[in-house]
Amino acid sequence: MGLSKSCVMAKPLLPDGLWARIEPVLPVREPQVTGRPRVPDRAALTGIIFVLKTGIPWEDLPQEMGCGSGMTCWRRLHEWNEAGVWSRLHQVLLDELQDTGQIDWSRAVVDSSHVRAKGGASKPAPRPSTVRVLAASIT
Numbered sequence: 001m002g003l004s005k006s007c008v009m010a011k012p013l014l015p016d017g018l019w020a021r022i023e024p025v026l027p028v029r030e031p032q033v034t035g036r037p038r039v040p041d042r043a044a045l046t047g048i049i050f051v052l053k054t055g056i057p058w059e060d061l062p063q064e065m066g067c068g069s070g071m072t073c074w075r076r077l078h079e080w081n082e083a084g085v086w087s088r089l090h091q092v093l094l095d096e097l098q099d100t101g102q103i104d105w106s107r108a109v110v111d112s113s114h115v116r117a118k119g120g121a122s123k124p125a126p127r128p129s130t131v132r133v134l135a136a137s138i139t
Helices: 016-025 041-054 070-082 085-099 128-138
Strands: none
Touching (some): 016 041, 016 085
16 A cells, blocks of 8 residues: 555644734844844744643754754743743733633632742741640640
């Protein structure tokens, strides 16, 4: 049985609709005058998504993908993280879902283990066994 000559493309890692939401929150850079040309943001993001989805090491990012090197993609991820891109993108997507009525806030949960206790106690709270001993000595 021979191989079919038709070729089926894989689902794109970064569809046009998603890119249209992401591109406006990326930092605007001044045009580059010297040095090696900068890898386009969309190509770098495609490489980032590929590494994060597959779990491969950054240095194993296939050059054939046209995303630049793994180190280039890693640096861009770091640059965007420092610029607050991910929190802005998160807000954009939440706003879009809210505007289209696709979020049910009645089912939202806040995990306080990630919230800093401002002005916390100066010393740890007593253990329950200590409380019982203190209560017995007072009465």
